[in-house]
Structure formats: structure tokens, C-alpha cells
Amino acid sequence: MLEITNFRDGAVLDRANGRETAEYLEIRIEGIASTQSSVCVNGVLAERNDRNFSATVQLRERVNTVTVEASDYYGVSSRRITLFWDKKSFKRYNFFVDDCCFFLRNIALMRPKSIFEELFLARLKKIHDQYGSKFTLNLFFHDDHHDFSIADMPADYKQEFQQNSDWLRMSFHAYSEFPDRPYQHADAAKLAADYDLIYKEVCRFAGAESFIAPLVIHWAMTNPDNFSVLKERGTRCLTGQFIGSIAYIGEAHTSAVTDIGFHYEKDVANYLAANHRFYDRFHDIILMDNLLCCNFDDLDTIQSKFDALPESGYDTLSLMTHEQYCYSDYFNYIPNHLDRIEFACKMASLKGYKPVFFNEGVMGNTQADS
Numbered sequence: 376m377l378e379i380t381n382f383r384d385g386a387v388l389d390r391a392n393g394r395e396t397a398e399y400l401e402i403r404i405e406g407i408a409s410t411q412s413s414v415c416v417n418g419v420l421a422e423r424n425d426r427n428f429s430a431t432v433q434l435r436e437r438v439n440t441v442t443v444e445a446s447d448y449y450g451v452s453s454r455r456i457t458l459f460w461d462k463k464s465f466k467r468y469n470f471f472v473d474d475c476c477f478f479l480r481n482i483a484l485m486r487p488k489s490i491f492e493e494l495f496l497a498r499l500k501k502i503h504d505q506y507g508s509k510f511t512l513n514l515f516f517h518d519d520h521h522d523f524s525i526a527d528m529p530a531d532y533k534q535e536f537q538q539n540s541d542w543l544r545m546s547f548h549a550y551s552e553f554p555d556r557p558y559q560h561a562d563a564a565k566l567a568a569d570y571d572l573i574y575k576e577v578c579r580f581a582g583a584e585s586f587i588a589p590l591v592i593h594w595a596m597t598n599p600d601n602f603s604v605l606k607e608r609g610t611r612c613l614t615g616q617f618i619g620s621i622a623y624i625g626e627a628h629t630s631a632v633t634d635i636g637f638h639y640e641k642d643v644a645n646y647l648a649a650n651h652r653f654y655d656r657f658h659d660i661i662l663m664d665n666l667l668c669c670n671f672d673d674l675d676t677i678q679s680k681f682d683a684l685p686e687s688g689y690d691t692l693s694l695m696t697h698e699q700y701c702y703s704d705y706f707n708y709i710p711n712h713l714d715r716i717e718f719a720c721k722m723a724s725l726k727g728y729k730p731v732f733f734n735e736g737v738m739g740n741t742q743a744d745s
Contacts, residue, residue, distance in 0.1 A: 376426075377414075377445045377452045379406040384456040385643075387652040387661065388434065389464035391688040399433040400460050404441055412445040412452075434460045437743070438654070459654035459661070461690070463742040468692035468723045469733040470716075471511040471590055471614075473548055475698040476518040477705075479528045490532050495701050496543075498713045503542050508720040509730040511587055512698070513548035516573050520552075520705070525573070528580045536581035544732065545585055547573045549593030558597040566597060567604045574608075588734045590614045590663075590693070595635045602637075602658045611734050612661035613637060614693045618644035624671060624707070637662075652691060652738070661738060669696035669715040670707075677715060681722040691738050692728055694719050 382388070382404070389395070393402035407426045408414050414421040416430035421443075432441055437460055444453045478495040487493060491500045502508050517524045536543070549557050550569045558566050577586045588609030595615035605613070617636030619628060633644045643662070647653050653662045667680050684692075699705045700712040709715075723730075731739025 377406070377408045377412075377443065377454050379404060379441075379443060379454055379456055381405040382441075382456065382458060383646065385459070385646075385654045385656065386456075386650070387459045387461055387654055389461040389690055391464075391690075395462075399435045400462070401431060401433050402458075403429055404432050404443065405429045406443060406454075408443075408445040408452075409447060412447040414443065414445045416443050417441060434458060436460065437462070437737070438656070438659075457654065457656045461652075461737060461740060461743065464690045464740060465742075466690050466726070466728045467731045467739045468694055468728040469511070469590065469731055469739060470508060470694045470720065471513055471546075473513045473591065473593070473695065473697045474515060474552060475512040475545070475548070476515040476523065476525065477521075477698055477702050478512070479514075479525055480518055480521055480523040482532065483523070483528050486529070486531075490535050495698065495713075498701075498717070499543065500539075502717045502720050506720045506724045507542075507730050508723075509542040509732055510544070511590070511732065512543070512545045513589055513591065514545055514573050514577070515549055515551050515593075516569065516576070517551040520699070525576045525580075528576070530580045533580055533582055536585045540582065540584040542730070543585070544587040545577050545581060546587050546589040547592070548589065552593075556594045556596050558592055558601070559594065561597065561601070563601045563604050566592070566601050570604065570608060587732055590733055591695075595637060597637060599637060599655075599658055602660060606658075606660065609734060610660070612663055612738055614663045614665055614695070614733075615639075617647050617662075617664055619648070621671065651689065663691060663693050663733070663738070665693045665695050667694055667719060669694075669719055670700040670709060670712060672715070674711070674715060674718055677719050677722065681726055684726060691733070692723060693733070694723065 393400050404416050406428055414428040421428040421430040439458045442455045478493055481493045491497050499510050547570045591614050615636035618633050619631035620635040647664045651664050700709040733739045737743040
């Protein structure tokens with residue numbers, strides 16, 4: 376019998392979990408072992424109290440290994456876990472908008488003097504100007520509702536996109552909205568081809584600095600074997616719903632099942648539901664859940680989700696929505712959808728969260744390497 380009880384393999388830890396200095400994060404490792412065994416943690420004899428053991432460990436690297444060995448007359452048992460240190464962590468949030476294409480079609484058709492005359496971008500800029508919010512717009516190459524493709528977007532606004540790329544970025548989402556779940560069973564070549572097609576177009580009409588690696592792909596489903604495609608192009612963490620997901624407004628479940636979460640099973644999905652971050656050592660990638668989705672969550676629900684946040688121990692918030700609900704010609708148009716986006720950013724700011732891009736640095740923490 377040997378078990379580590381307070382942390383699991385893949386736990387992402389920060390200053391809330393121990394004592395942090397410039398060199399290390401000092402934590403306690405706790406567990407249970409046979410009363411007859413001698414227990415060492417990373418080679419240091421642990422304190423014992425009946426079956427319980429504990430020891431102090433210093434995490435000095437971004438990715439750390441903790442090894443517990445229990446020795447008795449039956450032999451030596453060991454448990455090894457990987458712990459991720461979010462060094463110099465701070466409260467921060469990322470906001471991404473999925474299924475984007477309508478705003479580019481509007482600009483291509485209207486040819487305004489400024490991209491911020493377009494209704495969606497105009498409101499995002501207002502939110503940015505007031506709260507400092509940063510937005511990632513995850514693009515479709517083709518708009519299935521209007522038969523438009525981003526290849527039709529003129530390059531006339533490239534400089535303006537570049538000038539605002541400190542807070543406004545675009546990313547890959549999928550070739551198009553339909554069919555649903557386009558990469559759930561696709562191979563790496565298909566994912567890479569669609570990704571590179573969108574990247575090429577964004578560079579053409581908005582500049583490379585306006586592109587950022589995605590946190591999610593359409594429906595958040597692809598075989599983890601394909602993660603290499605995303606990692607090679609800059610993705611460091613992925614978000615999803617993972618368990619208890621809903622796919623349409625009003626959907627309800629009597630039991631929570633795993634979905635919209637890259638095929639991870641219940642052990643990881645349940646851990647994410649409780650702890651919100653997980654480091655997958657098999658693929659060297661961080662997983663995160665989303666706090667809210669503005670096209671599903673009304674203003675009262677957004678308020679309640681922020682009210683439920685703990686004062687400490689929840690440094691990273693992933694906020695999201697879908698673009699099409701902003702537009703009156705969309706069949707599921709939500710009149711106050713842009714208000715919901717603004718309210719979510721306002722609440723994040725009031726709660727002390729700073730806007731970041733999660734795929735810069737470590738979950739948006741660019742201080743971690745300093």
C-alpha cells in the first residue's frame with residue numbers, strides 16, 4: 376500500500392499551494408503507506424504518523440518529478456508523479472471567440488475606413504479600451520452561411536490589424552462550421568493543411584503578428600496523436616469542456632459524460648472540473664476548462680459564476696463565446712450577446728484578473744522564465 380493523497384500526477388501548482396521564492400516552490404507531499412515501511416520522498420526520510428506520511432519538497436523546474444519509495448521486508452514500492460510549477464503566477468484571463476468569419480465578411484463587403492466601424496470589432500475595441508481585454512478570434516476559412524471565404528478579405532486593413540495586434544489576434548479554428556466535429560477522426564495531414572491555409576490568409580491580410588496559436592479547435596475534438604500538429608505551430612495549452620458538455624442552448628443531462636475535450640476520459644475530465652488545470656506529461660501540454668461561454672450563459676449566470684470563484688487558488692480563467700450570436704441575420708441571434716461579453720470582461724477586471732493570451736509564456740505568464 377502506497378499512495379500520494381494531496382496531489383496527483385499532472386497537478387499544476389503555484390504560490391497558493393506552498394511557499395514560493397525566486398528559486399523554488401516549497402510544498403508538502405502527503406500520503407499513506409504501510410505502518411511497517413520506511414518512506415522516503417525524493418530520497419529524504421518522510422515524517423510518519425501511523426499510516427500517514429509527509430515530507431517537504433522543493434519544485435525548482437517548470438516540470439518536476441516527485442518519487443516516493445516505501446521499503447519493508449516485502450520489498451520496495453514506489454510512486455512517481457509529475458508536478459507542473461506555474462512560477463510567479465498571477466490572476467489572469469484569456470478570452471477567445473470561436474466560429475469567426477462574419478466580421479471579415481462584413482468588412483469585405485462594407486469596405487469601411489476602419490475595421491472598428493464593423494459592429495463586432497467596434498464593441499470589442501470599446502471593451503478593450505475600458506478594461507484592457509485581449510481577444511483571440513478563432514477563424515473558419517469558409518463561411519457556410521454566406522458562401523464567403525477569408526481568401527476574399529482584402530489586405531487594405533493589414534496595417535490597422537498589425538497596430539492592434541497587442542490585444543486583437545486571430546487563430547485557426549476549422550475549415551468551416553460544417554460538418555460538425557471535422558477533426559474528431561481526421562488525420563494529422565488534414566488538420567495541418569487546414570491550419571496552414573488559415574495561417575497563410577491571416578498573414579496576408581493582417582500580418583503574422585496578428586496570428587496566435589489556438590487554444591481550441593472546432594468542437595475541441597481530435598485524437599491526441601494530432602497534438603504534435605498544434606504544438607509545432609505554437610500551442611502550449613488546450614481548452615475544452617471535457618465533461619458535462621452542452622452542444623446547444625437548452626440541452627440538459629441527467630448524467631455527465633465526457634465530450635468536447637479531445638477524447639480525455641473521466642479521470643482527467645473530473646479532475647479538470649474540480650481543479651481547472653492539468654499537465655499531460657504524455658503530450659507535454661496543459662489542459663484547461665472554460666469558466667463560461669457567453670452564448671450559453673446569460674448575465675445572471677455570468678455573475679453567479681464569478682461570485683463563486685474562490686479568493687485564491689484559481690489564477691487562470693478561460694472565457695469564451697461564439698461570434699455568430701452577435702449578428703441579427705443569424706437564426707440564433709442573441710440581442711444582448713455583446714453585452715454578455717462586456718460583462719464577463721468587466722467581472723474579470725473587478726475580480727483582479729489581468730488580460731493575457733494563454734499561448735504566450737506559461738498560460739499567459741511571460742514572467743515564468745525570468
